[in-house]
Amino acid sequence: MSIEFHRRMLADHVRLDAFRAALEQTIRPGESTVADIGAGTGILAFLARAAGAREVWLYDPGPVLMLAETIAARNGIDGLHFVPESSLAVAAPPCVDVVVAEVLGNFAYEEGVLETLSDAQRFLKPDGVLIPRSIEQWAAPVTSDRFERDFAIWEQADPHLDLRDAATCSRNNMYVHAIEPYDLANVAAQRWDALDFAGEYSGNRAGDAQFRMPAADRIYGFALWWECALVPGVVLSTSPHAPRTHWDQIYLPLAQPLEIEPGDEVLLTIASETGGAEPGIEVRWTAAHRRGSRSLSTQTLDIGTGDIG
Ligand SMILES: C[S@@+](CC[C@H](N)C(=O)[O-])C[C@H]1O[C@@H](n2cnc3c(N)ncnc32)[C@H](O)[C@@H]1O
Secondary structure, eight states: OOHHHHHHHHTOHHHHHHHHHHHHHHOOTTTOEEEEETOTTSHHHHHHHHTTOSEEEEEOSSTHHHHHHHHHHHTTOOSEEEEOSOGGGOSSOOOEEEEEEOOOOSSSGGGSHHHHHHHHGGGEEEEEEEESOEEEEEEEEEOOOTTTGGGGHHHHSOTTOOOHHHHHHHHSSOEEEOOOGGGBOSSOOEEEEEEETTSOOOSEEEEEEEEEOOSOEEEEEEEEEEEEEEETTEEEEOOTTSOOOTTOEEEEEEEEEEEEOTTOEEEEEEEEEOSSSSSSOEEEEEEEEEETTEEEEEEEEEHHHHOOO
């Protein structure tokens, strides 16, 4: 993981302001102990100390933790314990009042947030607080064609070559784009998943979102975003309607656009899997298009098909 990844996260003031507010709301100055899981440059641990945390444990298996230690020394920040390990590998962690873990990906789940937060409950005292607390996943149809232009390359690369098989691979992927409200269909976004990080859950998630389309349109794909409650009243959102973050949004393409008539129904089903033997995520999505009682089309895409190694 390069320093550029951390630079982009530290440049994201929406993200930092939300975590700072959550820590300030939760930490009892001079009393609370904190675990920063996935500490990276140590920024959340430093914010926790600034908010009055008595002691902070920083967990990260990456070499960036040495940089965190150097930054702490240069800034005279004490009360820190550096643990260069994945939290999942720590056998008997000291129990703390607050666990903070920022391991959220663009899709939310691809950086191991489900596995890390489910396991992080071991690090908490019985009445301890987990930050973040819960998440909702949202979807909306995309009617702008501007993300489709990237796929046109497969038709334009060479007039003598039929590259449709490569184009199919390309569409079976999820893309990070800055999606604007004007890219979305004029229909309410729908929630396709929700979970409480302090509950019980697995890395297999599935849900659906149903849209009744009010007007004739053409749907090219779907926008996904998440809304994560760090603590009650502090929500970090990657919605196209919210201030922009470094996560932007996810674009899920379709194999074929949907030609929509007023009143048509579109059912989007999404399934994702993390926590397997291999790192990373599997995502599949199905779009079913109905007009009244008639099924017009069903298409399923899968990033496993798009992953050609
Ligand atoms: C998104 S970065 C966040 C870094 C820092 N907390 C911040 O807010 O800028 C996630 C970091 O978590 C680390 N990480 C991911 N899962 C972890 C786990 N289970 N235990 C410890 N570190 C983890 C990664 O190595 C990476 O440095």
